[in-house]
Amino acid sequence: MREIVIVGGGYAGFYTARGLEKRLHRGEARVTVVDPRPYMTYQPFLPEVVAGSVEARHAAVSLRRHLRRTRVVAGAVTTISSADRTLTVRPARGPDYQLRYDTLVVTAGAVTRVFPIPGLDDQAFGLKHVEEAVAIRDRLLTSFDRAASLPHGPERQKLLTVTFVGGGFSGVEGFGELLALATALLKRYPEIGFEELSFHLVEARDRILPEVSDAPGAWVVRSLERRGAHVHLNTQLVAAEYGHVVLSSGREFDSGLIVWAAGNASNPVVQRHTDLPIDERGLIVVRPDLRVGTEAEVVPDVWAAGDDAAVPDLAAAPGARTVPNAQHAVRQGRLLAKNIVASLRGRRTKDYLHHSLGVVATLGLGRGIFQYRRLVIKGFPAWLMHRGYHVLAVPTWERKTRVLAVWTTAALYGRDIVSLASVQHPRDAFVSRGNPRDGEVTAGAPSSGPRP
Template identity: 75%
Template structure:
């Protein structure tokens, strides 16, 4: 029985394996998925996880719960030798080992793009995974508690200052949702004034949300500024050492919470550790039928999809598909069909998907939608955003859970309890209940020393 290796359990990988389970005949092939996380992150929900509108667990779809016939390996593929059809696996525990396969589907996904800017590695938090979204939310809630005990001054301003670096979809959505949460929180703290909140969005280009056209993008800027936000266009972050933000425009300010949403980079596996062909950007070279290779020749038994694959966009000739959920989900579904077709001696189909438009949340009750020349703003767009994503999240179980959380929040408001202490579960045990003194400046949760 042949082995189909799926590298990565993100959108494309999860849907590839899920559909393969349904389409493969008994004993036709076995499917193996390798991923270090036991879940697929539904990334469009991360901004709402940041704001507390969606429970963190509900933005994570369990791989084992839904892939019941697939062998799941908790680990990372660190090398692919397709010439010998072996992949080197680094498991969560134990030494590395080689795994033989017959067919490989590379859906490793992208990683957060990092730039060598002083202080970013020590101070910033990304927003690509559930744990990062939870950390951002808990930091914001904890900072309100800390600021409420201080007199007005530099430290209080620092705690109430938030900086997002990157004005793409994830950055703007996270920024708008966290601003919405902070504005609502201010009403719960009589010691604080809403005017003390300072939210900064830094973007190197002259506009935000490149996925929409100019006028809708300008409307989003105006909408955020009316809510008190500071939008820094044509600005580059030069330093963030010790939380002191320095911009290329000469502006400087202290910020306790810095969120890094600059964009994605190709997976190191695809770029550096495989003998499969890649393009000038280091992305996997993939044809429109999702086979690895070029129009002139393909690599037998090698397939690719998702954010790390350069796939021709047949709906926009001359360009490649953009790395977003719309494409990754549909590519994963087609990839499963094409692999099964190839096993049965049939020709694979080409990937063609016309965009359904773009929709973004900008905070509770606010959003924007654009499809070609049609633009919808405000509350209707926000409803469309929620409607689309509750339908798109995999499995009815997740859809129902998310719907109930939204209904509960509508009736009783968002939960505003910070669980930052779970980052150090042994602290109370070790200290015997004594509360340790807080540091002068807050270290990001993932870099904080353990108890």
């Protein structure tokens, strides 16, 4: 049976596998997805996971549950050799091994772009995976709990200071949602005043949200500043050691939570550990029909799409490439499945062509921005459009139903503000057995008195 191997279970990989399951005849080919994570992350929901508006598990789509005829291999691909049609797979445990393929689909996605900034690796969170979004939310909730019991001073102020680096969609949406959560928390923490919150958004360019035009981008900045945020444009993060933030503008402050959302970089496996053709940015060179190669020369039986591929944007100016977002990755994955099946059966493939439907972003509960060409919608209607679009776009009716149920519950009863930061160290309670350290009183510790 022909082996079709998909590297990466993100948007493009998931939709490619799903489309192949629908189109392949039984016995025609076997589909395998290789990914370290057993789920596809619906990244547009991560800002709402940060704010507690979407449950973390609802932003993750199980590969094994929804790809029922696809073999799922839990492991990371470390090398790709198209010359001998093999991959090297590194499982979570055990030695590396070789995996052969007849048709290869590379949808490994991008990684977070970082710079050698002192303290960044030790202090910052990313915002690309569900685990990171949950940790950011728990850190804010825990900081509120701690700050409420402290006197006014530097330590309390540090706990109530949040810094986001990166003014793209991921950074702005996460920042806006976390700011909305912090503002809502003040009702439950009378010990903390609004003036004590200190939220900073740092962007190296002279504007945020480059996908929208200048005027809507400037409106977003004004909207965030009216809500008490500090937006630092033309500014870079210089250092973050021990939570002490130093900006290129000369401003310095202590921050208890630092989130790095300063864009994507090419996948190291694609950039340095493959013999596939890549461009100057480290992305795989593909033709308009998503085959790997150029118009003059094609790599046999290898396809690519998503954030790790330089896909020609036929709807834009000549030489343009599609931007790395979910809108393109989902549609490229669907076309990949059709083209692979067409190629197997000796039919013609189709080129990828997609005209943008516009861009929409959430800025916090009840706030948003939408733009389609010259049409700009702001505020509550744009926020409704954001939720409506993404609940339709998230894969499977099961996930749509769960997300809608959480939104309905939140509308009736408000946000859930319980921090589960302790799940990151689940054995601590068992190991300590409730025994407090010297001078510490532990809630729930067993009584030493006689039992009835």
